[in-house]
Amino acid sequence: MAGNEAIAEAAVQAGCRYYFGYPITPQNEIGEYLSWRLPEVGGTYLQAESEVAAIYMVFGAAGAGARAMTSSSSPGISLMQEGISYIAAAELPCVLVNMMRGGPGLGGIHPSQSDYFQATKGGGHGDYHLLVLAPSTGQEAANLTMLAFDLADKYLNPVMILGDGNIGQMMEPVEFRPPEKPFGGSKKDWAITGAIGDKRKLIKTLYLDPVILEKRNLEIGRKLREVVKNEVRFESYMTDDAYIVIAAYGTVARIAKTAIKVLRGRGLKVGLLRPISLYPFPYPAFAQMAERVTDFLVVEMSMGQMIEDVKLSVCNKSRVHFYSRVGGMVPSYDEIIAEVEKIAKGGV
């Protein structure tokens, strides 16, 4: 199945029963799949009038205690940023999917990774972060989607699956393993269900008193520190003896793996460090590796966004190089091989 469908089915299996979205390429298969699949399990698919409305329908459904999600692609995610900020402020759990396409503006419909800053550094106004998970295969897209619903409930924070057109469209076999414990178990006593007796519930984000608003910011900050402590995820691939390490996520990471196999065949000790959680970013893994690696090559489908986090982790202990294709162009493994060989010859 296509990565988009894998995400959609994984959401259903994770107990998500409410999807609100607006069509945009290249992620339409998510909404199309859920439009027939959710009614099968007593859920609701609703095509909203805009991404702006869709994200607030998610706000309403998540606030009512349900597992809810939306999906879109770059320009649509930009439209949702207001609502994402409100959801983060109200501490509501939900899952967002961004199948990135080339930008800025209307851009194009081909794969891109140019929304890394928007996804990991905030996107909307105010101090908050999404948890951001970046799958590099269809199977991983399914697994991370299920995980995303649990993390959202655990931290009462929106979680984003950050893919690109490739991840969404690529057809791969996907196995759905039944969850070890049934999903949707957490007690949501804050959810809107009607005020029985004097027990009122209120979901709000306005705090006119700066003393209280500061407290709210600190509470969200404390929660995110727990996220940073507990939820870092990454994959090390052939890094044990590597002195050149490629840093890449998503689609680019799997292309890098092919390049690494070829380079290893040519006797070059190259590995891959692949962030799976982009927020929280695996700073410690990069910092440790910088102690013994001479060169990092960051490969992205952006003008250089994740490289800032790599540089922050590496702290000038290793050289950090950059290679990218943008605008919907995808780097080939030949291009990556050529870059690594340049570095190995000391040419960059």
Add this chain to the structure above:
Amino acid sequence: METVFGRPRTLTSASTHYCPGCGHGIIHRLVAEVIDELGIREKTVAVAPVGCAVLLYNYFDLDAYEAAHGRAPAIATGCKRVHPELVVFTYQGDGDLAAIGTAEIVHAAARGERITTIFVNNAIYGMTGGQMAPTTLIGQKTTTTTNGRMPEKAGYPIRVCEMLATLEGAAYISRVSVSNSKNIIQAKKAIKKAFETQIKTLGFSLVEVLSQCPTNWHMTPVESTKWVDEKMAAYFPLGEFKGPKET
């Protein structure tokens, strides 16, 4: 001693922050009385707007959401789809509903979303201090139309009821006012019908309430009620634009 007039169960004991002569207090009370009379307090959910009524959850003893500006119908939709057994209403002003939230209200009505909207039209942005609203009358002075609203520059006021009544999904659409006792009684009847429309799952329901804003109109409360009757009601005629087909 028999109590003949008290606070509705659905209202809290908090004093409101509304200005003297403002219509919100009356409209809050009417909504609360209707909720009491229908016996639905424990299953009713309010969605607050951005504007003067943003703090309405301090006054309604209900479960409530506070929406972003204009987005109340989308939040109400999300809630109602999860809990169809609840009664969900939005309470929105003219800037919230007829400017920034136009898409959300039109499509909630078009979908026949089983929610109720109380739309308070006072022809001005109250909370931000009196700027032009989408329902500001031609010639009306505001802080952003100091010589009066000129249609060649600022267009024309939107008649929301007339527009929404064209939509199949809208089951009950009515415009009322709270400018005098007779109108207040009519307004309560309309609000009750709107909630009943939702309870009977007939479709979307909306009551537009013409309301006075003495502070930003720079009038006395008495002058402002007169202005509602003479100026606003002339452009925004009172009445029922669409009623549910009784079976």
